[in-house]
Amino acid sequence: xxxxxxxxxxxxxxxxxxxxxxxxxxxxxxxxxxxxxxxxxxxxxxxxxxxxxxxxxxxxxxxxxxxxxxxxxxxxxxxxxxxxxxxxxxxxxxxxxxxxxxxxxxxxxxxxxxxxxxxxxxxxxxxxxxxxxxxxxxxxxxxxxxxxxxxxxxxxxxxxxxxxxxxxxxxxxxxxxxxxxxxxx
Amino acid sequence: xxxxxxxxxxxxxxxxxxxxxxxxxxxxxxxxxxxxxxxxxxxxxxxxxxxxxxxxxxxxxxxxxxxxxxxxxxxxxxxxxxxxxxxxxxxxxxxxxxxxxxxxxxxxxxxxxxxxxxxxxxxxxxxxxxxxxxxxxxxxxxxxxxxxxxxxxxxxxxxxxxxxxxxxxxxxxxxxxxxxxxxxxxxxxxxxxxxxxxxxxxxxxxxxxxxxxxxxxxxxxxxxxxxxxxxxxxxxxxxxxxxxxxxxxxxxxxxxxxxxxxxxxxxxxxxxxxxxxxxxxxxxxxxxxxxxxxxxxxxxxxxxxxxxxxxxxxxxxxxxxxxxxxxxxxxxxxxxxxxxxxxxxxxxxxxxxxxxxxxxxxxxxxxxxxxxxxxxxxxxxxxxxxxxxxxxxxxxxxxxxxxxxxx
Numbered sequence: 001x002x003x004x005x006x007x008x009x010x011x012x013x014x015x016x017x018x019x020x021x022x023x024x025x026x027x028x029x030x031x032x033x034x035x036x037x038x039x040x041x042x043x044x045x046x047x048x049x050x051x052x053x054x055x056x057x058x059x060x061x062x063x064x065x066x067x068x069x070x071x072x073x074x075x076x077x078x079x080x081x082x083x084x085x086x087x088x089x090x091x092x093x094x095x096x097x098x099x100x101x102x103x104x105x106x107x108x109x110x111x112x113x114x115x116x117x118x119x120x121x122x123x124x125x126x127x128x129x130x131x132x133x134x135x136x137x138x139x140x141x142x143x144x145x146x147x148x149x150x151x152x153x154x155x156x157x158x159x160x161x162x163x164x165x166x167x168x169x170x171x172x173x174x175x176x177x178x179x180x181x182x183x184x185x
Numbered sequence: 186x187x188x189x190x191x192x193x194x195x196x197x198x199x200x201x202x203x204x205x206x207x208x209x210x211x212x213x214x215x216x217x218x219x220x221x222x223x224x225x226x227x228x229x230x231x232x233x234x235x236x237x238x239x240x241x242x243x244x245x246x247x248x249x250x251x252x253x254x255x256x257x258x259x260x261x262x263x264x265x266x267x268x269x270x271x272x273x274x275x276x277x278x279x280x281x282x283x284x285x286x287x288x289x290x291x292x293x294x295x296x297x298x299x300x301x302x303x304x305x306x307x308x309x310x311x312x313x314x315x316x317x318x319x320x321x322x323x324x325x326x327x328x329x330x331x332x333x334x335x336x337x338x339x340x341x342x343x344x345x346x347x348x349x350x351x352x353x354x355x356x357x358x359x360x361x362x363x364x365x366x367x368x369x370x371x372x373x374x375x376x377x378x379x380x381x382x383x384x385x386x387x388x389x390x391x392x393x394x395x396x397x398x399x400x401x402x403x404x405x406x407x408x409x410x411x412x413x414x415x416x417x418x419x420x421x422x423x424x425x426x427x428x429x430x431x432x433x434x435x436x437x438x439x440x441x442x443x444x445x446x447x448x449x450x451x452x453x454x455x456x457x458x459x460x461x462x463x464x465x466x467x468x469x470x471x472x473x474x475x476x477x478x479x480x481x482x483x484x485x486x487x488x489x490x491x492x493x494x495x496x497x498x499x500x501x502x503x504x505x506x507x508x509x510x511x512x513x514x515x516x517x518x519x520x521x522x523x524x525x526x527x528x529x530x531x532x533x534x535x536x537x538x539x540x541x542x543x544x545x546x547x548x549x550x551x552x553x554x555x556x557x558x559x560x561x562x563x564x565x566x567x568x569x570x571x572x573x574x575x576x577x578x579x580x581x582x583x584x585x586x587x588x589x590x591x592x
Contacts, residue, residue: 030251030252037239037244038236042238042239045237047589051237054237055243058247059246059250062251066251066255067255089585092585092588092589095588095589095591096584096588127231130231130232130234134232140590143589146236148208148212149229149236150236163582170205173205173208174201174204174205174208177225178204184228184231
């Protein structure tokens with residue numbers, strides 16, 4: 001846990017300090033954006049499972065964060081945690097709005113990804129297995145995998161995003177990873 | 186948080202702790218030290234390879250938006266949310282206005298109200314029709330009004346050309362309709378002066394009374410330190426009554442001013458007629474006495490003349506008293522010296538620091554009352570709003586989580 005905290009503290013501390021003075025908020029927000037954009041998009045895709053919708057949600061999340069940047073309170077968590085919480089609410093609102101079923105939300109298979117290159121059959125099989133395992137996870141478990149593996153959030157940050165305790169977040173992460181390992185084995 | 190989540194909070198399996206620690210090490214980029222770490226490292230790498238990367242178009246769009254501060258999407262009209270921070274200035278303004286209204290109302294409804302009412306009523310002319318209407322069975326009429334009259338004495342004795350003499354003359358009398366009415370007038374005047382001004386006001390009462398040709402029939406002064414009270418019974422010529430009231434009213438704040446009028450014309454006429462009859466009888470008795478022949482007849486006439494003389498004296502006395510009532514009005518003056526009273530024209534008493542302290546205390550009392558009343562109204566309302574906000578947040582969160590469950 002200490003290692004994870006140390007890993008995330010470097011970025012969080014920098015961003016937190018950067019958020020403190022409001023007169024340079026544009027530049028600091030841009031730092032947050034640069035550091036989190038790709039991971040946030042991946043996280044949103046894991047939630048809405050629709051890349052077009054994920055693009056809109058990601059853009060909306062950054063815009064909301066930009067509008068509310070002066071309301072950010074470092075005492076309540078890191079900027080990344082705050083940004084992911086905004087993105088999560090936006091994604092869930094999108095899910096509610098669209099009322100799509102899980103089956104309709106699954107992206108169509110990428111033909112290019114499905115066709116393995118010569119000599120890469122084993123890797124392709126492994127990727128297909130992982131992809132299927134991820135798709136087979138429950139949405140909450142898939143979200144945890146995304147927050148942990150893609151975004152690299154600490155358990156404390158995940159707890160802040162989900163609104164649960166840090167201990168509970170760790171347990172959930174462990175449960176989701178275990179399910180993924182079992183599905184991939 | 187469901188039951189399973191609560192259990193997760195308290196039960197941490199050592200094996201779970203070890204696997205989580207291994208995962209954190211892998212995510213931190215540490216080299217694998219065992220089979221578990223190697224498996225997790227491969228899993229992390231494979232999952233990350235499956236991570237969709239942000240499309241270039243979205244990247245460019247976001248780059249531009251971040252660079253220009255999302256200005257392009259800011260054109261939509263947004264209804265400001267009613268947050269507590271935004272509502273505080275509004276609520277503060279409303280409270281200030283409410284406080285000002287209550288303070289103003291409290292000041293008007295306090296010690297100044299009776300004075301103002303009296304001042305206004307003192308300027309209102311007295312309708313003299315009250316004195317000339319409403320005759321009682323014996324011909325007398327009584328009227329009372331809380332206002333001073335400017336034309337009362339003249340109209341009391343001599344009706345104006347347009348004024349009707351509605352009071353009917355007693356039957357069987359020879360009263361002329363043109364005969365001036367006899368009206369008994371009385372005034373009850375209460376004055377309030379500042380501390381230490383009782384003696385000056387009392388001297389002023391006597392001076393005014395003598396100035397209009399009247400006299401002090403009775404007086405009683407009671408002083409306690411700088412405060413106290415004085416009662417006067419004044420008799421002034423009815424013709425100078427209004428002048429006397431006007432001058433007396435300047436000696437202090439007029440708190441009450443009551444004026445009553447009683448029409449004594451019928452009584453006056455009746456006594457006058459009786460007096461005339463008695464005089465005629467006396468003249469006849471004297472004439473008869475001069476023609477009397479016998480001693481018995483003379484003695485009888487003399488006895489009757491003696492009785493007639495007594496009757497004449499009594500009637501003259503009655504007539505004189507009635508004339509006195511009509512010619513001399515009674516003024517009951519009460520002068521009260523109290524704190525917090527400002528004399529007319531700003532003299533006498535003044536606005537002392539003590540008065541300022543009392544006013545400040547009064548303002549604080551009113552402000553505290555406003556706060557209590559406002560709290561009584563706003564606290565339940567605030568609790569309801571808070572409850573609604575909490576329920577709304579909880580519902581929205583539950584719906585969001587439900588959306589994830591069904592995704």
